[in-house]
Amino acid sequence: MLRNNPLVQKLVNSSVWKSIFRHGWPDNPLDRSLIMTQNVFLHLHSVKVSKKSLKATYSFGLGLLTTFSFLELTLTGILLMFYYVPSVERAFVDIVELQTTVPFGQLLRNMHRWGAHLMVIAAVLHMVRVFFTGAYKKPREFNWIVGVILLLLTLGASFTGYLLPWDQLSFWAITVGTSIAGYAPVIGPPMQKILLGGAEVGQESLVRFYALHVMVIPTFLLLLISIHLWRVRKDGGMAASEISDENEAA
Numbered sequence: 238m239l240r241n242n243p244l245v246q247k248l249v250n251s252s253v254w255k256s257i258f259r260h261g262w263p264d265n266p267l268d269r270s271l272i273m274t275q276n277v278f279l280h281l282h283s284v285k286v287s288k289k290s291l292k293a294t295y296s297f298g299l300g301l302l303t304t305f306s307f308l309e310l311t312l313t314g315i316l317l318m319f320y321y322v323p324s325v326e327r328a329f330v331d332i333v334e335l336q337t338t339v340p341f342g343q344l345l346r347n348m349h350r351w352g353a354h355l356m357v358i359a360a361v362l363h364m365v366r367v368f369f370t371g372a373y374k375k376p377r378e379f380n381w382i383v384g385v386i387l388l389l390l391t392l393g394a395s396f397t398g399y400l401l402p403w404d405q406l407s408f409w410a411i412t413v414g415t416s417i418a419g420y421a422p423v424i425g426p427p428m429q430k431i432l433l434g435g436a437e438v439g440q441e442s443l444v445r446f447y448a449l450h451v452m453v454i455p456t457f458l459l460l461l462i463s464i465h466l467w468r469v470r471k472d473g474g475m476a477a478s479e480i481s482d483e484n485e486a487a
């Protein structure tokens with residue numbers, strides 16, 4: 238065994254090892270938990286997890302897939318901002334140029350577009366998984382509500398991004414979408430006007446959708462995803478832990 242090696246033992250007992258890791262060789266429960274709690278990356282995880290929650294078929298990694306697609310969209314979105322100007326004169330031309338003259342421009346745009354589709358699909362499937370495993374029950378009701386807001390923000394990001402290419406498809410899709418929203422009782426008409434910045438889709442709408450798409454919605458997504466993941470940790474890891482504990486006790 239590696240730990241019986243005199244050289245390894247000397248290293249583990251040295252003050253250099255202790256000053257960096259602050260615990261001994263992880264061959265007892267205390268040192269194992271210290272490894273988790275005192276490491277900047279590992280402390281995000283619980284000290285103990287049930288075997289069931291580690292099974293790929295429990296969560297299908299859908300929450301993580303949604304998180305990674307958000308990170309991918311942030312990265313490709315920032316790169317797209319180097320080329321795109323939210324002006325009715327330039328937006329469409331910028332997108333065409335991005336696809337035809339910018340190196341890897343087509344790839345960049347497609348990664349952002351397909352990433353957006355993936356995030357919506359993954360978030361919906363993740364919600365379905367949480368529902369069917371009953372993981373929305375006590376004590377995770379709060380995280381379910383955070384999840385619902387996350388889903389609405391994800392859909393909002395897709396909707397606002399749709400106008401930005403400023404082609405016929407986006408123009409008419411947003412015209413139809415905002416007209417439907419305008420029929421909502423009481424809040425419909427003012428909401429439609431606030432979104433569009435006028436009576437119809439134009440320059441003001443493009444700037445508003447752009448601001449919502451690149452700043453407002455991603456900021457709230459980042460904040461709420463952080464709270465969501467922190468809550469998973471504080472609620473004692475994934476619900477599978479309790480389900481399997483109950484089964485083991487029975």
Ligand code: HEM
Nearest residue numbers: 296300301303304360364372380381384385387388475476
């Ligand atoms: C941007 C969207 C979302 C992201 C990035 C996200 C991310 C995550 C991650 C990484 C986990 C850890 C477990 C796993 O991978 O399944 C998780 C768990 C959870 N999520 Fe989400 N989620 C999102 C949307 C939602 C939605 C729409 C709901 C429900 C309405 C929801 C409710 C929950 C609940 C209740 C848990 C705890 C599950 C358990 O204990 O088994 N989340 N989420």
